[in-house]
Amino acid sequence: MNEMSKPGAEAKSGHNAPGSATLTLDGTGKSVTLPLVPGTIGPAVADIRKVYPELGIFTFDPGYGGTAATESKITYIDGDAGILLHRGYPIEQLAEKCSFLEVAYLLLNGELPNKAQMAEFDTGVTRHTMIHEQLRRFYDGFRRDAHPMAVMTGVVGAMSAFYHDSLDINDPEHRRISAFRLIAKVPTIAAWAYKYSIGQPFMYPRNDLSYAENFLYMMNAVPAEPYNVSPVLARAMDRILILHADHEQNASTSTVRLAGSTGANPFACIAAGIASLWGPAHGGANEAVLKMLAEIGHPKNIPDFIAKVKDKNSNVRLMGFGHRVYKNFDPRAKILQETCHEVLTELGIKDEPLLDLAMELEKIATHDEYFVSRKLYPNVDFYSGIILKAMGIPTSMFTVLFAVARTTGWISQWKEMMEDPSQRIGRPRQVYTGAPLRDVPTAAERG
Ligand code: ACO
Numbered sequence: 172m173n174e175m176s177k178p179g180a181e182a183k184s185g186h187n188a189p190g191s192a193t194l195t196l197d198g199t200g201k202s203v204t205l206p207l208v209p210g211t212i213g214p215a216v217a218d219i220r221k222v223y224p225e226l227g228i229f230t231f232d233p234g235y236g237g238t239a240a241t242e243s244k245i246t247y248i249d250g251d252a253g254i255l256l257h258r259g260y261p262i263e264q265l266a267e268k269c270s271f272l273e274v275a276y277l278l279l280n281g282e283l284p285n286k287a288q289m290a291e292f293d294t295g296v297t298r299h300t301m302i303h304e305q306l307r308r309f310y311d312g313f314r315r316d317a318h319p320m321a322v323m324t325g326v327v328g329a330m331s332a333f334y335h336d337s338l339d340i341n342d343p344e345h346r347r348i349s350a351f352r353l354i355a356k357v358p359t360i361a362a363w364a365y366k367y368s369i370g371q372p373f374m375y376p377r378n379d380l381s382y383a384e385n386f387l388y389m390m391n392a393v394p395a396e397p398y399n400v401s402p403v404l405a406r407a408m409d410r411i412l413i414l415h416a417d418h419e420q421n422a423s424t425s426t427v428r429l430a431g432s433t434g435a436n437p438f439a440c441i442a443a444g445i446a447s448l449w450g451p452a453h454g455g456a457n458e459a460v461l462k463m464l465a466e467i468g469h470p471k472n473i474p475d476f477i478a479k480v481k482d483k484n485s486n487v488r489l490m491g492f493g494h495r496v497y498k499n500f501d502p503r504a505k506i507l508q509e510t511c512h513e514v515l516t517e518l519g520i521k522d523e524p525l526l527d528l529a530m531e532l533e534k535i536a537t538h539d540e541y542f543v544s545r546k547l548y549p550n551v552d553f554y555s556g557i558i559l560k561a562m563g564i565p566t567s568m569f570t571v572l573f574a575v576a577r578t579t580g581w582i583s584q585w586k587e588m589m590e591d592p593s594q595r596i597g598r599p600r601q602v603y604t605g606a607p608l609r610d611v612p613t614a615a616e617r618g
Pocket of ligand 1: 191451456486493495496550551
């Protein structure tokens with residue numbers, strides 16, 4: 172029925188000559204010209220805002236696979252080529268040359284910091300690592316066996332009730348302080364969720380440690396004895412945080428933006444993002460990978476498992492494989508594959524059955540026609556689960572760790588949205604397929 176001229180191949184390769192696409196409503200003689208909005212790189216975007224007013228039809232894109240919901244300068248992904256850039260910098264270089272806090276600064280502010288800027292940023296984050304003492308009491312209200320993501324959602328949301336002096340979303344200084352508070356306090360909240368679940372005392376943050384070191388310290392130390400953080404493990408943790416820091420308009424980030432578009436405060440928005448991240452199709456996948464590997468148990472069971480995955484009636488998926496955007500190797504997965512070996516060597520783990528199983532699965536899946544034809548490659552969660560397990564992080568904390576890292580991306584995206592004068596409330600439309608207009612029958616008529 173509709174005919175839309177496609178953006179040219181040049182636009183796909185990044186040479187976005189301004190132009191337009193035309194959408195014609197067959198049989199009506201009506202058409203609308205859609206301006207093509209160029210990006211710096213990547214495909215141009217047809218601006219469809221006039222489609223409804225001029226043609227009276229909505230566009231339909233369940234799951235938003237082909238719809239840009241916003242303009243953003245933070246992260247670029249080329250899923251076909253396996254490229255991920257933050258503010259133009261390749262993720263591989265950031266993971267190699269920068270610390271997590273430097274990447275956080277970059278995501279928030281657009282440029283990497285110089286020494287003075289970094290020192291100021293570091294101090295800003297460090298000064299906010301403690302949480303309000305009364306917030307501590309929230310933990311007692313949870314069951315000890317609560318999933319730490321449930322605790323995270325609750326406690327981060329509750330921050331709105333404590334930090335009234337940074338809730339004015341129209342004040343740039345309030346926004347800046349909220350960003351510091353979230354980035355700084357989320358590791359403390361996360362580590363305490365873990366400590367609570369195992370009945371150990373909460374460890375207060377240590378501001379002499381780096382971000383990653385401090386997180387490991389709060390997770391693993393106990394007051395009764397000294398705890399030394401291994402530099403290799405701290406580096407691995409820092410790298411995992413960098414690799415999970417931001418990923419364009421994924422489900423949780425879109426949730427944060429949608430919540431933020433209503434004018435909700437940043438703590439409430441990030442709590443919404445945490446809830447969205449929890450699902451096994453998103454951040455919950457690294458936990459699901461470990462559960463899947465345990466279920467498979469032995470390489471000899473892989474063929475049966477793969478057969479189940481291919482059976483459309485089984486509802487079983489190969490967790491840690493596939494991605495909505497990447498139709499190639501996830502660049503983050505490649506980096507983590509190396510980190511995985513470094514960590515296992517540092518820990519002296521030579522024969523890790525789960526890793527052997529994972530490698531075998533990777534080999535089979537990357538050669539099997541089912542996965543190859545659907546372009547299902549290992550994603551970041553495939554390896555992060557194994558590394559975290561080797562580091563002694565309990566499975567239930569995997570997604571929490573993801574949330575700690577992604578808080579930086581969420582708050583950067585929220586800040587960008589707040590600074591955008593064209594920002595409007597997010598309000599998608601629908602194709603209504605329910606009952607047409609009808610009269611309510613009386614109780615007697617309903618029988
Ligand atoms: N195992 C088996 N088959 C799969 C998988 C998988 N992991 N992922 C996709 N497929 C198949 C689908 O069954 C479908 O096959 P069909 O064309 O024969 O019907 C085809 O590949 C396309 O799949 P979609 O569901 O359309 O892909 P979508 O883009 O909607 O889903 C997702 C992406 C959710 C990530 C999916 O690949 C998945 O569930 N993966 C496992 C969970 C996972 O690892 N999630 C982490 C994502 S990364 C992150 O959040 C950090």
